[in-house]
Amino acid sequence: MDFVNAIGKLINDSGFMTMTWQQLLMIIISCFLLYLGIVKKYEPLLLIPIAFGMLLTNLPGAQMYHAEFWSDSANPEFKPDYMMILQKGGILDLFYIGIKSGVFPPLIFMGVGAMNDFGPLIANPKTFLLGAAAQLGIFFTFIGAQFLGFTPLESGAIGIIGGADGPTAIFTATKLAPHLLGAIAVAAYSYMALVPFIQPPIMKLLTTKKERQVEMKQLRPVSKKEKIIFPIVVTILVVLLIPASAPLVGMLMLGNLARESGVIDRLSKTIQNELINIVTILLGISVGATATAANFLALETLLIILLGLVAFAVGTAGGVLFGKIMYWTTGGKVNPLIGSAGVSAVPMAARVSQKVGQEANPSNYLLMHAMGPNVAGVIGSAVAAGILISLLG
């Protein structure tokens, strides 16, 4: 009898008996995202940990993440009890502390800074403007989201998807609307993966073939001294202007300084490899964990995904249109296609500029020119995030 009872209890306690249809749907969605990451190779480095976190959090009984420890929809003033989380939380709750405390996104930014050469931006500082123009999508969507009924805080978090910068989107969402983090992160990384499909039609629609064929003058060589001074100056200027952007901009520039200084190679290599890889795993899996069925399966998730697409498209259009202005004002020396790279997504957006440019003119190499607005876009989206946090937070 005891044996039968024990078996019965095991069956009743198993996830098969306690699973809801919403959890089943979330498991199917996470498997689909895993398929996109593994088979279609859509941003696999992030999509796979996110999708797996989503899978784990929706398996009933796993108890790896507890949404109720982090927010309470009935109480906007809710503050998490970290002692209780440390004692009773699951492993994904512990990982999530790194996001909630705002540690992981700046660490990712440090890696981004260490992996990128800011030389093209220093050689052609005018491309900073393209990085600014491509942030139009953020503010356009900020307005649009409020018209659709989102609060200003939620709208700010949704709008930042237009920056096409995953860590910035996560950082901002954590500060402004943590309950939307899962949907915002999935939308941001999905659209970043879809850059090669979303951007080219917009770029072609807004430019003539003649404009796309423009070959740009070779960039001037940038000295080591300039590359070393650049991150220091950017940190001082930007943080003095928008203090709230300090965690992102500061870490981005620290990573870049580690790369360019040439005297801390060991640290630079760690930032570029081990550190960013470890943080990517922890960040991805804990972001995925926030996508519980209760949080994710809501009309607002669909709206966020739609608004994210709008933000992305408007950002791309803003960059290209500003590129056209530069094309006219410079007498045809600037190829407007490089403007689309202003939406961060390093280096994918720059590669798209290169590809579309080469379709129009096979001997055209825009990659290095597009890297200027691309890294300016990273700085621009961090600045925009700082502004939104300052204005709304």
Next chain:
Amino acid sequence: MWLQSLVGISVVFLALIALSFFIYLFGKVMKNGNGSKPLNKKKARGSSVGTPLEGSPAMDESGDELIAVITAAIMAGLAQAGLSPECRIKVRPFNRVSSDAPAWNLAGRNELVSK
């Protein structure tokens, strides 16, 4: 809402314009600082890779011979790619790629040639 958006995008532009301006000025200062080295630049150009050395085969061969060599190379390439060797190609005057051409243009040409 409108005001916040306007302030937001304006501050983004202002911040990046300020950075752009500073980097531009800094670049100018650096350029002036290195302004006393034009001779080195000239010297470097003189020894650039694209310029044939005196007495090298490229200097000795006549245009007709080079056209014949280029035509033969193209025909061999086509044959290797499985295309009919009967296709008629006539190589007309050719130009050496300038050593001053942008590096990305050279890379593009090389990539096209190697395809």
